[in-house]
Amino acid sequence: MGESPTWPDWVKAELRRLPEAESAGRAQVGHDPLRAVAARYDRRHRRVVVELANGCVFAFPVDLAQGLAGAKVADLADIEITPLGTGLHWPRLNTDLTVEGLLAGVFGGRVWMRSLAARGGRVTSAAKAAAARRNGAKGGRPRKAVA
Numbered sequence: 203m204g205e206s207p208t209w210p211d212w213v214k215a216e217l218r219r220l221p222e223a224e225s226a227g228r229a230q231v232g233h234d235p236l237r238a239v240a241a242r243y244d245r246r247h248r249r250v251v252v253e254l255a256n257g258c259v260f261a262f263p264v265d266l267a268q269g270l271a272g273a274k275v276a277d278l279a280d281i282e283i284t285p286l287g288t289g290l291h292w293p294r295l296n297t298d299l300t301v302e303g304l305l306a307g308v309f310g311g312r313v314w315m316r317s318l319a320a321r322g323g324r325v326t327s328a329a330k331a332a333a334a335r336r337n338g339a340k341g342g343r344p345r346k347a348v349a
Contacts, residue, residue: 237287238301243279250278252301255287260305266318268310269297 209217235256244251244261250270251261264270264278270292277294284291289300299309308315337343 234287236301236305238283238290239287241281241283241290243275243281245275245279250281250290252290252304254301262304262309266309267297267299267304268314269295269299 235254235258237255238252239255240253242251243249243264247261247263248265249261249263250267251259253259264273270278273292273295277292280292280294282291282293283289284298288302289298290304291298303309309318
């Protein structure tokens with residue numbers, strides 16, 4: 203085995219300050235009300251339930267989340283909270299989502315979110331079908347007026 207490296211004095215000083223900095227950082231994050239303190243998979247409703255440090259609880263359907271849609275129950279149930287409580291990690295699925303993003307309705311990357319929006323636009327209802335028929339009888343969607 204080789205000798206341990208000889209560090210410059212400034213590196214040694216920074217290394218001595220590391221525990222104090224870590225403690226201060228953890229204390230600051232500990233006051234973040236949006237920090238996750240518990241998370242579980244609700245098999246019956248096929249959603250993830252997250253409890254926050256401020257006592258609030260929120261849930262989201264797994265089929266909305268990139269990396270979780272279509273996953274097996276055992277994989278969905280294996281949820282870890284990141285050390286600072288700012289994210290959720292599914293080790294079996296290699297998927298990570300931020301608590302802040304989930305609360306803002308961000309369930310994945312740009313392409314994933316775009317595909318969710320496209321699916322929403324394709325949803326048909328009786329009212330939407332009736333409106334399409336009325337517009338079709340009038341010759342389709344009205345053209346925009348030229349200014």
